[in-house]
Amino acid sequence: MNICVVGGAGYIGSHCTKLLIERGHDVTVIDNLANGHRAAVHPKAHFYVTDMALTSAVIDIFQKQKVEAVMHFAASAYVGESVTDPRKYYRNNVSNTVSMLDAMHACNIKKLVFSSTCATYGMPPKMPITEDLPQNPINPYGASKLMVERILIDTAAAEGLGFAAPRYFNVAGSAPDGAIGEDHRPETHIIPVLLNVALGKIPHMNLFGTDYPTKDGTCVRDYIHVWDLVEAHLVLLENIKPGKGMFYNLGVGRGYSNREIIDAVQRVTGKQIKVIEGPRRPGDPPELYAAPDKIKRELGWSAKFTNLDEIVRTAWNWFSKHPNGYDA
Numbered sequence: 084m085n086i087c088v089v090g091g092a093g094y095i096g097s098h099c100t101k102l103l104i105e106r107g108h109d110v111t112v113i114d115n116l117a118n119g120h121r122a123a124v125h126p127k128a129h130f131y132v133t134d135m136a137l138t139s140a141v142i143d144i145f146q147k148q149k150v151e152a153v154m155h156f157a158a159s160a161y162v163g164e165s166v167t168d169p170r171k172y173y174r175n176n177v178s179n180t181v182s183m184l185d186a187m188h189a190c191n192i193k194k195l196v197f198s199s200t201c202a203t204y205g206m207p208p209k210m211p212i213t214e215d216l217p218q219n220p221i222n223p224y225g226a227s228k229l230m231v232e233r234i235l236i237d238t239a240a241a242e243g244l245g246f247a248a249p250r251y252f253n254v255a256g257s258a259p260d261g262a263i264g265e266d267h268r269p270e271t272h273i274i275p276v277l278l279n280v281a282l283g284k285i286p287h288m289n290l291f292g293t294d295y296p297t298k299d300g301t302c303v304r305d306y307i308h309v310w311d312l313v314e315a316h317l318v319l320l321e322n323i324k325p326g327k328g329m330f331y332n333l334g335v336g337r338g339y340s341n342r343e344i345i346d347a348v349q350r351v352t353g354k355q356i357k358v359i360e361g362p363r364r365p366g367d368p369p370e371l372y373a374a375p376d377k378i379k380r381e382l383g384w385s386a387k388f389t390n391l392d393e394i395v396r397t398a399w400n401w402f403s404k405h406p407n408g409y410d411a
Contacts, residue, residue: 086320087111087150089135089183090157091128092119094265095198098258099154099313100125106317111148113141114157120409123263136179141186152194152320153187155180158228161271162202162366165224176227177234184238194323195235196316199248201305201332201371203229210338211374214250214330221366236328243326247319252305252334252373254312256394257401264401265309266408273344274306274395278402281354288356290341292363297370303338305372308388308397311335318384334373335386343391351395352403 086103090096091112096119103110104127111129124130129148133140135157144150158176159165165172180197187195202225203218220226231248238244255274257264265275279285293300315333322329339347349356379385388394 085109085111085149085151087113087145087148087153088128089113089153089155090119091130092116092121092124093156094267095254095309095312096154096156097123097125097263098309099156099316100128101258101263102310102313102317104128109148111144111150113144118268120266122409123266134179135183135186138182138185138189141183142189145186145190145192150190150192152196152323153183153192154196154316154320155183156198158198160224162222162224165222165227169223172223172227173230176224177230180231181234184234184244187244188242193243193245193325194320195244195246196319196323197231197235197246197248199232199250199330200225200228201250201252201334201373203232203250206368207371210370211336211372212332213374214332214377232330239326239328245323245325245327247323247329247331249312249315249319249331249333251312252307252332252371254309255306256308256310256388256397259310259397261397261400261404264405264408265398266405273341274348274398275402277345277348277356278352278399280356281348281352281399282402282406284406286357287359288345290345290358290360292367293360295363295369297340299340299342301341302367303340303370303372305334305336305338306344306391306394307334307386308394311386311388315378315384318382322382331378331382332373332375333378334375335389336373336375338370338372339391347391347395348399351392351399
């Protein structure tokens, strides 16, 4: 299949591109390189540096490459920044997605996998999180993703678009062969931050909140390996139906505390990690972890990387060999 990966130079998009090519698909990547890395893009992909807001340019690419389906990863994704600069998030995540949908409509492309997030649930009333819980996002990032979910529902009803909107939990790890990995600027995800401490690139890790009502007082999150995540995207793409939408939580179904993450990184790297404890960050829920039963029941998918040390080990494999990320 001819598939366009929008945001294919980013962390998750580059892994999805790699998997699609390994599975025999013809892949076109669109990325404006605002956050992505040219070096992360698979050499066999057709790579275009442009912005999805430029509808006419995207239409030209879709037509030239005979695109049949789109996987959409491009987004601004820093929760804190979304609070201080909400218009950026509504522009990049909502308005630009509508522009991309315009291009898809012009080219009669009816299959889309859209990256959504567990942030659409806000502060869930119970754990684990099931897909039928109320969606009440507490920040503009989560709100922007929920807006797109609703736009897709309406577009499916009006135009026959078939789509899937997986709601991600915390994505971690690197490609099993170590070819590509995670390189955010700035880096805010806990595992890469800890690995940068282990490499001596930063002096310590800030632990925000040690008095949560959890097993050890620190936040608990669900960590899904990036390779599991992108494999789920292929399963979703294969099951898209015209005019229908699918929503699934993508996680492993259990939570790990921040202290457990620190311990795992120390075990895997053999390094002692300096941690400085601080107060809670506003808006951080004590616990967030998925009930992934629905996708397993309906589509037969479940995560293979369920051991935390194994997830961290693949990340360390990338970081230890690429201490400066994609910078040579």
